[in-house]
Ligand SMILES: [Fe+2]
């Protein structure tokens with residue numbers, strides 16, 4: 001039996017590390033842990049609580065095995081918080097065979113009795129990192145007279161909690177960093193768009209359009225993520241173009257156009273310093289290339305242009321042409337929709353154009369500003 005439990009813990013940890021490595025999605029990690037934990041201990045439910053830092057309260061993060069009614073009742077009664085707070089203060093696992101008769105909970109204000117309270121026996125262990133309780137794992141049963149959680153269940157939960165606390169915190173940290181990174185980049189692109197007062201919001205709209213086309217092409221999440229960044233940053237090189245050119249309220253002259261046309265290369269150089277940035281760098285560098293090889297800066301042709309570059313090109317032109325300029329009123333969406341189709345195989349990759357057409361028709365809300 002001990003061997004079996006050790007095997008179970010090892011198996012779950014292996015699965016967890018696989019999910020952590022492949023997705024870093026804390027929700028997926030929690031779901032997997034709870035499902036496996038419930039199976040291995042033969043419990044009716046399992047739940048994970050994490051400390052909400054600003055309020056220092058334990059919040060239910062994920063649960064498995066509860067019916068919707070049971071979840072509602074537990075939330076209403078607040079019984080969970082009482083249990084977890086009690087355990088977190090003691091910093092020790094807590095096993096209770098029958099909560100309705102347990103002395104520790106008798107005097108709490110929560111009605112741990114009656115049919116509505118869906119738990120009778122439970123086992124909870126703290127998730128600790130650096131001596132601080134940051135959450136809890138819990139397995140519980142609906143009311144099985146005489147049921148006791150045994151030492152082996154506790155050992156399994158403890159083995160898992162030690163490792164899972166770290167995996168979950170890493171996954172949460174990663175998500176935080178990612179959203180911090182994205183919001184930093186967004187403010188940066190807003191600053192660039194603001195330099196050119198006629199293109200306010202351009203980068204974010206191009207990102208929206210680009211992702212819509214990417215989804216139509218059935219790109220996976222990782223590819224969409226690169227596309228999101230590349231499109232948000234596609235004009236970042238404008239930071240190196242003089243304001244008098246960016247803000248010029250008229251058509252650009254020859255040398256001004258040449259200056260302006262440096263922005264993809266400047267942007268690519270800025271991004272070069274980022275790790276693993278080649279896809280993003282190429283998306284930025286190649287967003288003004290043309291499918292027929294007449295674009296800039298490198299006159300690349302066809303599929304020699306990166307997919308990211310080819311997708312951003314369509315999204316960029318859609319936004320540029322539908323936006324009013326001081327010297328030129330924007331075209332209507334329908335006109336631009338036709339123009340882009342007319343340019344399939346000359347300016348744009350026909351496959352990308354057909355993905356654009358499908359998205360435009362099936363999700364008009366995305367393509368209206
Ligand atoms: Fe551009």
Ligand SMILES: [Fe+2]
Nearest residue numbers: 202234235316
């Ligand atoms: Fe652009």
